[in-house]
Amino acid sequence: MSVTDLLLLVAAGLVGGVINSVSSGGSFFTYPAMLLTGMTEIQAATTTLAALTPGNLAAVPEYWPEVRANRHKYPREMALVFLGGLVGIWLLLTTGSDVFGELVPWLILGATLLFAASPRVRVWAQHSAPSVTDGLAGSAIVFLFSIYLTYFGSGVGNIMVALFIIRGFGDFFSANAAKNLAMSMGTIMAMIAYTIAGYIQWAELVPVFVASAIGARFGARWARRIPLAWLRAFIIAFGLFVAAWQFTR
Secondary structure, eight states: OOHHHHHHHHHHHHHHHHHHHHSSOTHHHHHHHHHHTTOOHHHHHHHHHHHTHHHHHHHTGGGHHHHHHTGGGHHHHHHHHHHHHHHHHHHHHHHHHHHHHHHHHHHHHHHHHHHHHHHHHHHHHHHHOGGGSSSHHHHHHHHHHHHHHHHTOTTOHHHHHHHHIIIIIOSHHHHHHHHHHHHHHHHHHHHHHHHHTTOOOHHHHHHHHHHHHHHHHHHHHHHTTSOHHHHHHHHHHHHHHHHHHHHHO
16 A cells, blocks of 8 residues: 555545544545545445444444433344345345446445435434334335445435434434444444455555544534535535546546
């Protein structure tokens, strides 16, 4: 790894950490940086997915009271996440890099649109979705997004929060606690499987780990001074740029 590649990964990790500390969408910055270091699409995507793990795990203790308050709901939801996560891993490993490379531009575009739609989805979930709280439709949605979580994962965090509101976790903090546990489980499963498969590039992952932690710790205060609407618009615009870049590669 060259000094230029190292600096690029550190910069992407810092920006991604700042972005994730106040919103989500940090992977829109780390994924293209990893591509520019020479990784294949599948290596960059799986390494970026692994980079999500520490942040999700670190947030779990902060929400432990919310986890305890809803502990009776977790066996069902985590079983859905586990099964969906297994399917996502199986799909990636069996379809291989050629299929994944063709899907990447569409996945990035879809992730950007998911990110853009997530506030409205969350509002809908809080006020208009009781009919799918305990039904098969809600279970199917959690299962499908769990497949997406371990197959690609970008942009899924805000949607997961909305899903767990739909599933009866109540307020934002309780749903966010469930999201952190679900994403921790999914990303740990993916990290183990894709490391064994040889996809995750640990030499490039470590600088992103460290830089994103620094960005999240020290950049959050600065980022909070920026209006959230401006920050979200920047993330969406950059996501669309990355999607367009991938379509033209």
